[in-house]
Amino acid sequence: MTAPPLLQTKSLTKRYGSVNVLSDVTMHARDGEIHALVGANGAGKSTLCKIISGLVPASGGTMKFDGNDYRPENKQSSESVGIQIVQQELNLIGTLSVAENLFLTRLPNRGGVLRGRDLHHQARAVLDRFGLTAIETHTAVESLGVGHQQMVEIATALARDCRLLILDEPTAALTGRESQQLFEHLRRLRDEGVGIIYISHRLDEVASLSDRITILRDGRFVETRDTASMTTDEMIALMSGEEAAGQIAEHQTYRRDEIAMRVRQITSGFVNDVSFDVRRGERFGITGLIGSGRTELLRAIFGADVATAGEVELTDVKDGQLFSHPADAVAAGLAMVTEDRKQNGLLLSQSIITNTTLCSLRPQFSRGGLLRIGDEERIASSMVTNLETHCEHIDQSVGTLSGGNQQKIAIAKWLVHDAEVFLFDEPTRGIDVAARRRIYRLIESLAKNDKACVIVSSDLEELLETCDAIAVMCDGKMVETFQRDKWSREKIMQASFSGYVS
């Protein structure tokens, strides 16, 4: 092969603040190949693809496309050279028809007037080419199932002039048959000379579909190899980097024998029949790939989503029940620090005081419905001091704080309220190292005081460092629970992927 590879990246780096999410990634993808990109959560796969398709700018490094320097400024400039990306989240407009979505950027028109017949004619041709004969071009996209929507999204990308196609977890919402159809199309496209970069957690798919595999770990390039020369076990070993494990700080357990919370056969949406026990003073980690049902599990326990079956039993509530509103869960002694503090954890435009005392206004900070503002200020100040929250003053709105300090407020409000069992969903996402350490110490001190903590995290290192036991979720089920003395990164990774390896 004398022609240069279709896409080359050299030392690509992406920093968010002081955090490196991608460092020094050098790889290349050829035309006419399906190139799989694999790695654990947070390995940098999606970020790499966003940089290639111009959705986010790189902080450093260079790229070459088709031998020429390539420096996309936005999605349009990547599309103009022939790069199309299909992201995990759908980008369709639900109320518009399939045909309109397919040709949204170039609707056939004459002087601004839509040419409906041409539009549907062209759309029909595109859909037929991908075997989507069952989809009617006039239907509104929102009335299609998620699988079909995904297929329309992919068809939209392919309908445009495309030399390099990037697919980020395209099969997450597809059924087995739909996936197989998709793979056929992808193979056909490859044979036509299109380069394809394919991200997936499903290693069996990757093994059967791809020609070469690039493995990323912690934002770094690990290796590119021919698929044929690798087993899925080897992939997992490379992704987990067992040999590169860092030293773990000394761990002390505060676990007691008494059970604080018994969860029985919770079934809620995607979550399927999950049972586990948490003891007083225990730090119980839950890991798994994104989409394995971890957040859904916590929400079902907390009553944020109504579970279809199951029971939650706490020390104060002996006969198991399901909570239908978070208020019931809180009354029974639960607290939940949510994953997305902006969406549902904090009142961003309100002050530190308001946020800190929100859960505990009744009865702690009021008498006869009247607020005890002096008490509120006192507690908010002491929380700010204790958690080392950086702020100007406690009247400051929480939205003006940095992510780590916002998270401290989100936790503080539950510390003020107090609970027996604390549920933490991604407690350190997007937080700098210092704040992260502070939050680990905080969780440790909760354990020391006999509180049970359930910690959901995508960051395995975090759980290995803090937890007494780690449970692994995969495909909506809790597949295995490891105790501290028996776990290894590789075993946990293996369990995480267990449902996806045939």
Next chain:
Amino acid sequence: MESRKDHAGFVLRVRFVKQSKWLQIGIQYGGLIAVLALLIAVFSACSKNFLQPATLLTIANQIPDLTFLAVGMTLVLIVGGIDLSVGSLLALSSAILGVLMANYGWPIWAAFGIAMLVAGLCGTINGAISVGWGIPSFIVTLGMLEIARGATKVVTSSQSVYIGSQVEWFGQPIASLRLSPAFLIAVLAVIVGQFVLTRTVFGRYCVAIGTNKEAVRMSGIRATPYAIAVFAISGLMCGMAGLAQTSRLSTADPNGAVGIELAAIAACVIGGTSLMGGRGSVVSSFIGVLIIQVLQTGLAQIGVSDANKQIITGSVIVLAVLLDALRNRLSHRS
């Protein structure tokens, strides 16, 4: 130990003392009061008669209706809703009052009690449907606007009902104070409203719901009853406004108070209440009412035609909101 190192530089900067209370009040109300003072100054310069006790007392005795409505509207806007039915509910409670007193000879307290009951019930229905079923309050209260107006016409057979002196005392100035009971009670409503908003659990929850309903739910708080109660309060304020208007006009007019909901919303928005919810102050809305009324009276006094009055009033509303947006942007930057 480690965190000491990380934080040493910052901990010193933390200041827990709040800004001084007077400074806060100055920041919060300074701009509005300046606008009000400016308007008064302009009209005083244009017309010798403006800055006379008589004019100011007239203004004071004209604003109770709008003030009551603005108190309720502020709370509704703060929880992220809107209440378009207030004008019709005012007219409905006025009609009930009129018909019961004039046609059936009921005493004022009994007739007023029924009027309040009906207005409160209509407000509760607004809240129950919009909050309980998650339907935009814009639509629900728009429906109530039509329903209540229709009901008003049914109750009065579309005729004005003259009541007379039995009801007039409420809107007439008390001799020694030269202010009407209606005005005094309206001011009391403003004070109580502001107190409820800033000093009670109920008020705090209202602000929280308007800021982020989902976060409130995830904090283990059942928000629905609070939000419904806010619409009920708005309904009750319509009942009060109905009494105030009826007493001022001695008459229940089935076609009265059309479009007053927009004036109430304008007063709140001039006062800096956010249409997106989560931010607002009853006192500021009251100053908004004063600004609107001073503008109306002042323009009338210097002989501006009705048409031009409308144009100017509209411009002032947009200008006030623009200024508020500008102020926000500046304070966010700093």
